[in-house]
Amino acid sequence: MRALAGLFEVEDVETPYGGMAVSYEPLGHVWLKLGARRRRERTEAGRAASVETTTVETRVDPRLRPGRVLRFGGADWAIVFVEVGAERPGRAKLSLERVR
Structure with missing residues (x-):
């Protein structure tokens, strides 16, 4: 199965009141x-x-x-690991994780 995913950079910023605000900067698909x-x-x-x-x-x-987020299927998935294999040039395997 194939899916089109949005790619985002996650930015954590401390608010003036000591809290944390998270924003997602779009990088493409x-x-x-x-x-x-x-x-x-x-x-x-x-x-x-x-x-x-x-x-x-x-x-x-x-x-x-690693550290960037892919959004597909209504959920955000963090990229944990990227492996570029020699057996399939031009292809990469990504390990993704989502905490529920």
């Missing part, structure tokens, strides 16, 4: 070949969260790097 989704539980600081992970394939693009 990329086509993705979606892989299977997996779900696991993660506990941090005494709080449990459900984490969904997937691997997708796309064309090599210098804008795709």
Whole structure:
């Protein structure tokens, strides 16, 4: 299955009142070949969260790097890892993660 995803740079800014404001700067769009989704539980600081992970394939693009966000299927997915493989020139595999 293929999906068109929006690519965003996430910017955290501290507000004058000590809070945090998050903004998403659009960088463009990329086509993705979606892989299977997996779900696991993660506990941090005494709080449990459900984490969904997937691997997708796309064309090599210098804008795709860890920390940026892909938005598709009504959800935001953080890019965790980018692997450019020698076996398929011009293609990259991305590891994505979404905390629910």
